[in-house]
Amino acid sequence: MLKIAVPNKGTLSETAADMLREAGYAVRRDPKELIVADPRNDAEFFYLRPRDIATYVGSGALDVGITGRDLLLDSGSAAQEVQELDFGASTFRFAGPIGRFSSLADLQGARVATSYTGLVGEFLAREGVEVELIRLDGAVESAVRLGVADAVADVVETGSTLRKQGLEIFGPVILESSAVLITTDRTRPGIDTLGRRLQGVMVAHQYVLMDYDLPADLIDAASAVTPGLESPTVSPLRDTGWVAVRVMVPRSDTNQVMDALYEIGARAILVSPIHAARI
Numbered sequence: 001m002l003k004i005a006v007p008n009k010g011t012l013s014e015t016a017a018d019m020l021r022e023a024g025y026a027v028r029r030d031p032k033e034l035i036v037a038d039p040r041n042d043a044e045f046f047y048l049r050p051r052d053i054a055t056y057v058g059s060g061a062l063d064v065g066i067t068g069r070d071l072l073l074d075s076g077s078a079a080q081e082v083q084e085l086d087f088g089a090s091t092f093r094f095a096g097p098i099g100r101f102s103s104l105a106d107l108q109g110a111r112v113a114t115s116y117t118g119l120v121g122e123f124l125a126r127e128g129v130e131v132e133l134i135r136l137d138g139a140v141e142s143a144v145r146l147g148v149a150d151a152v153a154d155v156v157e158t159g160s161t162l163r164k165q166g167l168e169i170f171g172p173v174i175l176e177s178s179a180v181l182i183t184t185d186r187t188r189p190g191i192d193t194l195g196r197r198l199q200g201v202m203v204a205h206q207y208v209l210m211d212y213d214l215p216a217d218l219i220d221a222a223s224a225v226t227p228g229l230e231s232p233t234v235s236p237l238r239d240t241g242w243v244a245v246r247v248m249v250p251r252s253d254t255n256q257v258m259d260a261l262y263e264i265g266a267r268a269i270l271v272s273p274i275h276a277a278r279i
């Protein structure tokens with residue numbers, strides 16, 4: 001039985017549950033449910049605070065979990081990344097009042113507010129900069145205005161929270177984060193399957209299936225535009241001067257690829273979604 005930790009709240013929770021549902025696992029219907037049994041998949045899901053997930057997985061109490069890379073590193077847990085998941089992307093940065101700091105060295109001796117003291121403390125120790133870390137639970141951008149800190153270190157997605165508080169980022173990127181699958185033992189039965197299923201969900205989101213008809217002598221030009229993951233499937237048509245091509249195309253390129261194929265001479269270009277994939 002694989003015991004899996006899933007974020008119960010916060011930015012990562014909804015997408016994590018959606019991915020698991022699409023990957024064929026049981027998910028909770030009631031947000032108050034904390035444990036969901038999934039006997040069909042020989043799995044059990046534990047809904048936990050994202051910040052605590054690395055601790056549970058690192059201790060060996062749970063086999064595998066979904067959390068943020070920044071939360072994993074902040075926790076100091078023994079758990080490690082199995083694979084990156086394509087959501088929850090953010091950057092971890094320093095920020096201060098506009099014009100006040102320009103480089104990391106300017107932070108020497110300053111008070112820095114953050115919810116991620118483990119992550120930030122380790123980064124600064126590596127860089128040889130000494131600061132006073134002020135640990136806050138959230139809304140750390142307010143700490144400067146309220147005089148509790150001189151600078152902050154926090155998750156930045158769009159940057160709009162910082163800007164509204166009159167802050168600007170400075171210094172190096174502390175971390176590029178995203179949601180990740182973590183474990184202490186990748187050999188545990190079921191982890192490979194979970195990883196492959198989640199990978200399949202990501203592929204189904206990132207790609208579409210494209211079918212088109214093409215004069216047979218244009219296949220090299222068309223293959224250069226749609227190389228596919230391995231190689232396009234080319235099938236004969238009744239009219240021997242033409243072939244049918246089926247290929248996976250990155251979803252974000254769909255219209256540019258259709259335009260380019262049409263220019264080359266492809267016709268009947270059809271696009272379909274991928275519901276599930278095992279690559």
Ligand SMILES: Nc1ncnc2c1ncn2[C@@H]1O[C@H](COP(=O)(O)OP(=O)(O)OP(=O)(O)O)[C@@H](O)[C@H]1O
Nearest residue numbers: 009010011012050068070088089090138155157177
């Ligand atoms: N805009 C964002 N704000 C906060 N966290 C984000 C954002 N985008 C991605 N994340 C990631 O989500 C994780 C933080 O989730 P967590 O649930 O702890 O905080 P939260 O979403 O801010 O919720 P809370 O209301 O409890 O503060 C981190 O891995 C972080 O990098």
Ligand SMILES: O=P(O)(O)OC[C@H]1O[C@H](OP(=O)(O)OP(=O)(O)O)[C@H](O)[C@@H]1O
Nearest residue numbers: 138139140155156157158159160161162
């Ligand atoms: O760059 P942005 O797009 O503005 O997003 C980043 C902000 O969003 C999160 O705050 P959240 O709303 O989760 O509040 P919190 O600080 O209390 O966690 C995060 O802590 C940053 O403050």
Ligand SMILES: [Mg+2]
Nearest residue numbers: 010011138139
């Ligand atoms: Mg938050």
